[in-house]
Amino acid sequence: MIKKHITGALGAALLAGGLAGPAAAQDDTFKIGVITFLSGQAAESFGVPAWNGGKLLVDMLNEGGKLPAPYDTKGFGGMNIEVVVIDEAGGATKQVQEFRNLVQREEVDAVVGYVSSGNCLAVPPVADELKAFTILYDCGTPRVFEDGAFEYVFRTAAHATMDNVSLARYLKSRDFDVPSFAGLNQDYAWGQDSWADFTGAMKQLYPDAEVKTALFPKFGAGQYGTEISALLRERPALVHSSNWGGDLQGFLIQATARGLHKRSQVVLAAGDHVIPQLGNKMPDGIFLGARGVNGLAANARGGELKELTDTLWMAYEDEYDTFPVQAPFRMWQALLGLKTAVEKAMADNGGKKPTDEELAAAMKGLSWDAPSGRIEMMLADGHQAIQPNAIGTTKWNEETGKMELVDVEYYAARCVNPPAGIKSADWLAQGFPGAECD
Amino acid sequence: MMHLPVYVSAIIAFVLLAAGSLVLPDWAMFLFAMALAKGLVCLGIVGMMRGGVVSFGQGLYYCLGAYTATLVANSFGVSDIFLLTLISAAVCLAVGLVFGPLLSSYRGIFFAMLSLALSMVLYGTLSKMSFIGGTDGLNIGAPTFLGWAPEGRPLQTALYIYVVAIVVIAGALMRIYFDSEQGLITLAMRDNELRVEYLGASVRHVMTYNYVFGALLGGIGGTIAVLALGHVDPEFAFWTTSGEFVFVAILAGYLSVPAVFVAAIILELVRSFSNLYFPNTWQLALGIFLLIVIVALPGGLGSLIKRSKETDT
Amino acid sequence: MDLIATILVDGLIYAGWLFIVSVGLTLVFGVLNILNIAHGSLYAIGAYASASLVGAYFAAGGEAFPFGSYLALILAAVLVAVVLGPLLERGLLRYFYGRDEVLNVLVTYAVFLILEDVMKLIWGVNPYFVYEPYTLLGDVEIGPLFYVGYDFAVIAAAIIVGLAVWLTLNRTQVGKVVLAVIHDAEISQTMGVNVKRIYLGAFMAGAFLAALGGALTAPMISVTPGLGVNVIIVAFAVVIIGGLGSVPGAAIGALMVGISRAASVHLVPEAELFIIYFVMAIVLMFRPEGLFAKTQARKI
């Protein structure tokens, strides 16, 4: 049976090469696995800027004393931070596999990652199975903790319900008349959920508004000519879109050229991140959010967190010649939360490097300050963050040659996020019970 | 040409592979289990390749099997791995029997493209069905084994042994089939359909058999993959997933059954390590690897292993 | 405006774009018998190249004569064809002629993977914009709807491309030689045709058309990584519907897909994603080799 021998030998050789993984991290380093999009469409808008911001923060932390208190200590509790970066592109199957490899082969101390909600749903059960401390830093779907409960998994960013509730509240608070509205969202879970959330919130605040066409062009379609014609024909008072990245840029370029923004008010659930690229091609008067008080809204806010926000803002502008949008803000809030949790756990265990159990215990219900505001692990038994949000209106400043966000409204975390113990869909359907708005 | 009987080599293969559960670290055992599950799907493609066609849409059955298992598990609380495998296999068999006769009259690029279109229709449909998770997909709990509900390492081991057992059984059965009269007719058909028809055999029937076997293996592979992974999403039916299966089949060639699984494992290892060492250029690394394989191994891995026929003319 | 007219106009615009991106694919298949997945990458590279070139044009003072940017667009496509065409065809594909069609799909899939990362290495992940050419041609008002003049320029470009390819194939000496090679490369070779040159030429033409599709699209989108993945699957569907290797087939396929997609967006938006596969499945059901496929030679 010669073939058996050869295949056996081949397998063994490959295995020998494969099994010799790197040694476990030392006690004086804290190794994190970072998973974010380095290729594909989400790389440009989320993955790469997020990690660009993350890299800066890790370097500053490892150097120590670069950030305002309480983040002026070195690394994580004095430990040097080491990072392994993995590309998030390639689908959930690949990500579950890579997650196992990170935890079991690379023996990372914590995993920080995931933009795609599919990956955010796929990874948590495995994280719990492996008892591996994991932070979901970006993805938006409420389903992660509403459909399941996980011991070792935390999400340090609010889920997407907040974005669309804030938009509806913004319209209402500005007395904007909405006799009818339509939507153009990407044809996958994010776009479908955003549209459902937006229509849900509008039903409460604008019960008489007529819902016109809901378009779901294919993800990455690029060509929106037909959809724009449909929107122009229907003449809704308002067009909602949660598109992001290239899909949003393409839509805006084509819609602007055909005057859609002059006929209908355009509102964007997560539109801030295309401002640096589009510049004055982004029309004035668009209402948009940044999935948190991120980017321009954070810069305009000032207040107690100004020093921390400025640290991120200036470091990022220095390094990359452009200002930080939502993604680096979310990466910062994840890493600063991790730092807070590690240090809290070390204070409890006498200064040793914390185990996954100790980290999870420390993270549960934690709150900390980030450039995007106060992050509170309020929902899902202390595993899901809520955070404040802001919506503003675009306005091009001819003098500075920069896009600004004007008429910004800030919303307290408890005003636009559901309280603990209620699913976001129910919260919308019941008319936001327990919302605490100023 | 001395051959051990198939069942003897199957037992040897089972013992060797099962021994892996003692020495492999967790991550490798998972990687192997996934690779072997995908290898099952690829074995189905190899079966079709022997008849001269390549399905670019095996993701259809991989995805269908995985979704069937997940929906059955989530709606009826079934967690037994044997039962789930049987149900998904039955569903895939039924669907295969519908599409098999339809596809059996297509060849070459048309067979490839039509099978691809079918799997893309499933992809599109599942993406739209938000009540079963849409593009985000669904999670499935850990399987049980005839009432036994292991966790942690024992779970991994049990799953791994289960995959190994299925792979060995399926591999042995396919070997027997490949060597059988029908198997030889398949090979003859790949060469010369006209001859086979004029000998009185139906090329379409043979095509249908191979397609249905492929559907069955695809469904079983998908079921095991989703149980190991804990998650399924429409990406299972996307063309790039199917493309990978085809790649493994080409890498393996159609001569040897074990080569299919070796190829599947090699691809997983290459992908995993290029991901780690070249996070920014892993696609480039994978693409170059693919080209090297196609250039260096025109007959697939199997041609290295299998006796080479005298072909100098 | 009448709904039907809107659907027709939208469908035509989309079909124009579809035709440009798929005609090169069908041409390459017709001559080289290779279904080129990397066609999508060439499209993306064309978009990047035109973004860079048009950007450079305006940076070098092109504002004075903005219409020159259209030349830059076309030049970008020519550049892609001249640089990548020979590299891919002479450097790689020619070693696979005559091998299994499906294997060759895999070869081009590898090229596709490689080019995806190469683009990232050259252009990074940040988006590129060249919207100037998009707005230069002004608006067109049809009934209550505005269209951008550029949309109609794309239709015109598609018609020019289609006519040029068809006339070259059917009305010129070169075309006759190409048709002979398509019919039987071996016999053509023995009759003194330089088959190598025809293959190279056809592949470069295909690369040019792919890149042209990308270059023409660049002004209306943001050029970002991942652009090629979506294009290739649509282009495949179009050429399969029309019949692999048939230029009129690509035109009819593009029209069918374009108009049915537009109808779906206006009437049943939920069905948009399926419509293309639906049309493809229906056509293949009745015409297994597509609408305009060459009939296969009999074996006896």
Next chain:
Amino acid sequence: MSTGLLEVRDVQKSFGAVTAAKDISVSVPKGAVYSLIGTNGAGKTTFVNMVTGYIKPDSGVINFGGQNIAGLAPRQITRLGIHRSFQIAQLCNELTVEENMLVAGAIHGTTKPSFLRPAHDKSARERAIATLERFNIAEHRNRLIPELSGGVKKLLDIAMAMAGETQIMLLDEPTSGVAADEKFPIMDLVINALKAEGVTVIFVEHDMDIVTRYSERVLAFYDGQIIADDAPDEVLSDPEVQRYVTGGPA
């Protein structure tokens, strides 16, 4: 005229404007050896193709053993006992001679082809080799097809067609592509083997020496019609045949 094993009546076939078969009527009795002559395009191969199901006639009846087989698939006609060989031998190039024969044996075995029974079974191989021996090509059994001479390929093609219960064998130019000195030996071998089994033979041939030597009756085709149907000497001396087919007195 209604006792033949194969009865072809009023068969028509046209491809667009070209008429390939016009009022073709033939009766072939059991055990006879017929030959078909005619220039290229005269309709011989169309006749063979219609009888074996490759082409469906536009109208007319092809009766075989009391059943109209016009329009049946080649596979079905083969199953009834009408086999054929090809102008260009149709073989499986990636298989050996013996394996080619095994394929034929598997399809025509006493039971349906099995998914379990090994194709290289001892008894199957013995049967295959026996058939190869009958056609005198057993010595080549382990060679691949592309290595074989034209004559051996032709013989294998015919041997494979003989694996079943053959009643009628249509040979499409059995000696084309065969070296000149091999033609007669091969025809001797083939016709004797077929006659020994009582098989009815219809062969297409251009070589008039072979036609006169082996066939009992000749059908001369011209422009889709049969212009002569008689014993070889009669047909070859027919002035019309001389004018349109053989090109001058024999």
